[in-house]
Amino acid sequence: xxxxxxxxxxxxxxxxxxxxxxxxxRDFASAIVEVGSSCGQVWVTVQPERALxxxxxxxxxxxxxxxFLSDLTAVHWPGRKGxxxxxxxxxYSISKNLRFRLxxxxxxxxxxxxxxxxxxxxxxxxxxxxxxxxxxxxxxxDPRRILNPEQFDGYPLRKEFPLRGxxxx
Amino acid sequence: xxxxxxMTINMGPHHPSTHGVLRxxxxxxxxxxxxxxxxxxxxxxxxxKLSESKKYLQVLPLTDRLDYLASGSNNLAYILAVxxxxxIEVPRRAQYxxxxxxxLTRIMSHLLWLGTxxxxxxxxxxxxxxxxxREDILDLIEEIAGTRMMPTxxxxxxxxxxxxxxxxxxxxxxxxxxxxKINEYERLLSKNRIxxxxxxxxxxxxxxxxxSLGLSGPALRASxxxxxxxxxxxxxxxxxxxxxxxxxxxxxxYARYMVRIREMRQSSRMLRQLIEGMPEGPFxxxxxxxxxxxxxxxxxxxxxxxxxxKLVVEGLAPPRGEVYSTIEAPxxxxxxxxxxxxxxxxxxxxxxxxxxxxxxxxxxxAKGNMLADVVAIxxxxxxxxxxxxx
Numbered sequence: 001x002x003x004x005x006x007x008x009x010x011x012x013x014x015x016x017x018x019x020x021x022x023x024x025x026r027d028f029a030s031a032i033v034e035v036g037s038s039c040g041q042v043w044v045t046v047q048p049e050r051a052l053x054x055x056x057x058x059x060x061x062x063x064x065x066x067x068f069l070s071d072l073t074a075v076h077w078p079g080r081k082g083x084x085x086x087x088x089x090x091x092y093s094i095s096k097n098l099r100f101r102l103x104x105x106x107x108x109x110x111x112x113x114x115x116x117x118x119x120x121x122x123x124x125x126x127x128x129x130x131x132x133x134x135x136x137x138x139x140x141x142d143p144r145r146i147l148n149p150e151q152f153d154g155y156p157l158r159k160e161f162p163l164r165g166x167x168x169x
Numbered sequence: 170x171x172x173x174x175x176m177t178i179n180m181g182p183h184h185p186s187t188h189g190v191l192r193x194x195x196x197x198x199x200x201x202x203x204x205x206x207x208x209x210x211x212x213x214x215x216x217x218k219l220s221e222s223k224k225y226l227q228v229l230p231l232t233d234r235l236d237y238l239a240s241g242s243n244n245l246a247y248i249l250a251v252x253x254x255x256x257i258e259v260p261r262r263a264q265y266x267x268x269x270x271x272x273l274t275r276i277m278s279h280l281l282w283l284g285t286x287x288x289x290x291x292x293x294x295x296x297x298x299x300x301x302x303r304e305d306i307l308d309l310i311e312e313i314a315g316t317r318m319m320p321t322x323x324x325x326x327x328x329x330x331x332x333x334x335x336x337x338x339x340x341x342x343x344x345x346x347x348x349x350k351i352n353e354y355e356r357l358l359s360k361n362r363i364x365x366x367x368x369x370x371x372x373x374x375x376x377x378x379x380x381s382l383g384l385s386g387p388a389l390r391a392s393x394x395x396x397x398x399x400x401x402x403x404x405x406x407x408x409x410x411x412x413x414x415x416x417x418x419x420x421x422x423y424a425r426y427m428v429r430i431r432e433m434r435q436s437s438r439m440l441r442q443l444i445e446g447m448p449e450g451p452f453x454x455x456x457x458x459x460x461x462x463x464x465x466x467x468x469x470x471x472x473x474x475x476x477x478x479k480l481v482v483e484g485l486a487p488p489r490g491e492v493y494s495t496i497e498a499p500x501x502x503x504x505x506x507x508x509x510x511x512x513x514x515x516x517x518x519x520x521x522x523x524x525x526x527x528x529x530x531x532x533x534x535a536k537g538n539m540l541a542d543v544v545a546i547x548x549x550x551x552x553x554x555x556x557x558x559x
Contacts, residue, residue: 038490039253069383070495071521075508090493090506090521094380094396101493121383124529132217147210147558156218157517163222 015042020064020091020100028054033105043101045086051104052113058091058100059118066091066100072115072125074133078159084108085135089115111136132157175203180543182211188285188547189554193531195543202535202543207528212558220518224484225251225325228518233319235520236556238281240319241274241310242498243556248323249404250494250505254487255325257457261406262450263327268405269340269443270310270322271496272436276347277306278499278551279429279436283354286426286548290367295357302350305343312336325485326460327453337444344437351433358426368423372534372546375420382530385523386501387432388550390416391424398497409446410439422542422549429551459485484513500524500551520559524552 015021015037024032024044031050036043046054058066071090078084083105091100106112114137115122126137127146134155137143145152154161181192190211196204216235220228232247233240245267252259284299307317312333314320322328358364374384379392389396397414399407415431417424454460461480462473489511495504501523510516527550534546 039492041493067380070502071504071506073506073519075517088506094394097401119383120381121526121529124525147213156215163218
């Protein structure tokens with residue numbers, strides 16, 4: 001097997017110079033909500049309806065080859081009306097040594113299509129997001145809680161969930 | 170025609186080979202595994218929720234308790250993420266010390282894996298041997314950090330105290346011994362006919378499935394994917410070290426065993442370079458605003474006292490932003506995704522746990538294998554439930 005040891009990746013700087021940002025601008029310009037960067041890392045926020053299509057294209061694009069879903073999680077922003085949840089995909093390309101973050105803003109109660117058809121690893125990660133935040137993934141093969149017991153009430157990582165004193169297990 | 174019936178049996182949560190409290194619901198056709206559904210969460214302590222209520226420094230001891238067999242690696246991953254948020258530069262000596270501890274931790278974790286994995290399959294001698302050498306590393310970590318298992322030795326900006334005098338000499342003595350001992354482990358297993366029968370062509374996972382399942386670390390490298398974060402996205406001083414990344418194509422339990430054995434040899438090689446090149450200088454960046462002042466200065470300097478007081482009471486507050494930082498832990502890619510809202514507590518702290526994600530591949534590996542092989546497969550995944558359940 002040949003390995004290219006001079007894989008440069010993205011070394012920080014202008015978010016627009018990130019190859020994945022360029023690819024999304026080219027093919028899905030209308031779906032972009034926001035492009036941001038922090039600590040030299042770049043993300044793009046896209047519309048929830050088109051997220052799966054974009055993820056599939058990022059994975060399949062030979063120029064990007066973002067074939068590895070490193071992590072999938074969510075962040076709760078109760079103050080942001082209409083975009084209370086942010087689902088975060090951490091992608092990585094082993095062949096290009098490139099990291100990229102894709103975010104999707106969701107309104108409370110809205111569901112999102114499952115990514116488990118693209119990456120098998122999304123199965124458990126989405127179960128965890130459902131368990132902790134209550135975000136439903138449409139078409140998920142096994143939509144159950146994963147860390148908390150089945151009969152558990154509430155979603156612990158939501159900001160309104162108290163740290164102590166609510167339920168006893 | 171024979172009657173076909175699927176039998177459902179319960180493995181765990183108190184099965185010795187599950188290394189903690191893992192329950193697997195197995196569906197068997199005779200002795201062949203048809204389905205394996207892991208049931209996890211018995212050790213769930215809500216570390217991510219807890220972190221949101223703690224200051225950045227208070228979160229650090231929680232990370233020790235994720236993968237409690239390789240605490241140093243978790244500390245390092247967390248500290249690197251916080252440092253990226255704060256934008257702190259770390260002195261070279263501190264980087265060397267941290268890399269040294271991270272590699273010692275890797276050998277320690279792999280030794281316990283080797284011992285328990287072999288004991289699960291029936292070779293109990295290796296466990297005794299492995300624990301013997303692991304004890305030496307625990308002594309080294311105790312000397313430098315004060316505790317054996319939960320060092321909490323790193324801080325943003327460096328390490329909490331300098332190495333003790335003669336510490337590098339002690340590492341060298343250990344390595345001289347270890348390089349001989351590792352041949353002993355291999356002599357017990359690598360060509361052992363029983364071991365080969367139990368591990369070769371068992372628990373196969375293809376390159377494509379491994380990537381799709383997000384497998385990382387030695388388990389992924391045993392399926393032919395040449396990816397090691399230490400080499401590809403070098404952190405600390407890995408970029409200056411000369412080492413090889415072992416990759417095997419077979420994708421079975423034996424390949425995962427072999428990759429980890431070779432990794433231990435590479436870690437030993439790295440450690441020799443690290444103690445050889447250990448630079449002099451400060452072990453923590455005292456000038457940075459976010460670093461605790463020297464304890465001895467507290468009595469004599471009012472500024473140091475105020476600085477100390479403010480850091481303890483208010484805590485360090487990184488600017489608004491977010492970071493996803495990953496390192497190569499002994500079990501695979503451990504990542505911390507921290508969102509900061511400018512306050513002294515993380516707004517959201519997400520841990521990407523390698524064991525959790527690696528465990529998901531159990532079904533793919535176990536399907537079609539015998540019931541007894543499930544034990545070998547779990548062992549070859551090298552999971553720690555403290556990290557899976559968090």
